[in-house]
Amino acid sequence: MELYRNIIEELKTWKRNPGRKPLILKGARQTGKTWILEYFGRTEFKYTVKFNFDKDHSIHEIFEMTKEPSRIISQLSLLTDYPILPNETLLIFDEIQECNSALNSLKYFYEDSPEYVVVAAGSLLGVALTKGESFPVGKVDFLDLYPLTFKEFLKTANEKLYNYLEELSEISALPQFITDRLSELYQQYLVIGGMPAVINSFLENKGMEKVKKEQQAILNAYILDFSKHAENKDIPRIIHIWNSISSQLAKENRKFVYKMVKPGARARDYEDALLWLESAGLIYRVFCTTKPFLPLKAYDDLSAFKVYLSDVGLLRELSGLPPEAIFLGNETYTEFKGAVAENYVLQSLAPQYDILPRYWTSLGKAEVDFIIQSDSDIIPVEVKAQTRLGGKSLSVYDATYHPVCKLRYSLNNLKQDGTLINIPLYLADWTRKIISFIS
Incomplete structure (x- = not known):
């Protein structure tokens, strides 16, 4: 049985916003963040590509080597079977709190490559953000995911x-x-x-x-x-x-x-x-x-x-x-x-x-x-x-x-x-x- 989640409508609104920024989805562990983003990708985009920073630490090196979104996209493309295209591919950065450089890269996606649709999530993202060193304020959008009401x-x-x-x-x-x-x-x-x-x-x-x-x-x-x-x-x-x-x-x-x-x-x-x-x-x-x-x-x-x-x-x-x-x-x-x-x-x-x-x-x-x-x-x-x-x-x-x-x-x-x-x-x-x- 597929659970109804109201936040899908908020994600659609975010997608339609011409001034959208990379999105950070916050929420406690096991509230369904990854499932929601994958569902959003399947239903609203031609392609969906997900990278998990907890499971694959080799991805960290890409973000530690460069801050340029074009180079990041070029290298990430080698790790997936699907194309990463402006406005057509949903790019999911999962467990992003495990890589501070990836969090910081969201600033550059907003400033230099806003045509890419980027969403980030993580079980302890709220804790990571309290450290104050992840990215400048004002460069990302936020949505909070709660347990089902x-x-x-x-x-x-x-x-x-x-x-x-x-x-x-x-x-x-x-x-x-x-x-x-x-x-x-x-x-x-x-x-x-x-x-x-x-x-x-x-x-x-x-x-x-x-x-x-x-x-x-x-x-x-x-x-x-x-x-x-x-x-x-x-x-x-x-x-x-x-x-x-x-x-x-x-x-x-x-x-x-x-x-x-x-x-x-x-x-x-x-x-x-x-x-x-x-x-x-x-x-x-x-x-x-x-x-x-x-x-x-x-x-x-x-x-x-x-x-x-x-x-x-x-x-x-x-x-x-x-x-x-x-x-x-x-x-x-x-x-x-x-x-x-x-x-x-x-x-x-x-x-x-x-x-x-x-x-x-x-x-x-x-x-x-x-x-x-x-x-x-x-x-x-x-x-x-x-x-x-x-x-x-x-x-x-x-x-x-x-x-x-x-x-x-x-x-x-x-x-x-x-x-x-x-x-x-x-x-x-x-x-x-x-x-x-x-x-």
Whole structure:
């Protein structure tokens, strides 16, 4: 079964742009970067040529010997059976972070040979780019690839339901037979998450054990990346942080606490390790905002933040949460249920907004799960894992800042009550669209 990926449309837009630059596709390991670029090449170009800098180190020499695109193309042409032609061949540089000279060459492709269509990708490209020596700013375009969203999973698994939701035009309750099916698919997504190999195993009915094995293989690959690519001093710190994420999120107050990483741990000793995980696309760091004003990131309290995983399915497997706890429910699965729902909502909001959400607290009186910057509006967000509501945090925020609207995600139906919009969790990927319906 071929997975639907929305980023294909963004790649087509990039291709049509007359002022396009070489493109860098960023994303965590196993999110499907290589597959997407090869699919893009097959469907949009006459030829596709791929060079992998991790598998074939002999390619490095070409880029270390010259910076001229014409000479690079001439030599690369000797290594492929397909022609490398301006505008007709998609030239893929895979695992480009393994060759700094190749990264640097993108500048010269833009300046001297823009007629060649060049895309680059790599599992740890975000980490490589933090070093600041790869290429000048402004010479490349960027796209971020995330795990499949619930919306992408839904289009692959049940296109009729997906099309129904795409046609929503107002805030009104959905029929129960629709909500029942969407709730079931939402639970499935919490278990499997959005990693392509995992979703394929699930949709091909290979069984939950195969799903778990795929997730464990990805988690093991991440651990190997820590050991292979991080600075020696940071490796144990990265592992300590990684292993503490589940317990950090299990707290009622999910603020990241260094002493839960390791007794006596200090912030300055772990900042590089956190940045590595963040740059690798494995975690989200959600900062507390001191004031929910524009621009949102200008009011970050850098000492207060929460850490979530980039994929809710991997969070479930990393935490050792059995799939049946989500499918069937369990009396002991109550506190962590909220953390899973929050991780899911954040994973949904991140691709929709340019600014990553923040969270807000009020002197211990209230805490709003997320704050989003939607165009020129600052909107508070509350996440409830089930249908039971309650809590006063949104009311405290409303009385203080009077936002244009407030969002509550839960398993209740789509509904507007004054400025409060209840969005079913399975509609989180349609948040921007739903906000546009507010009158």
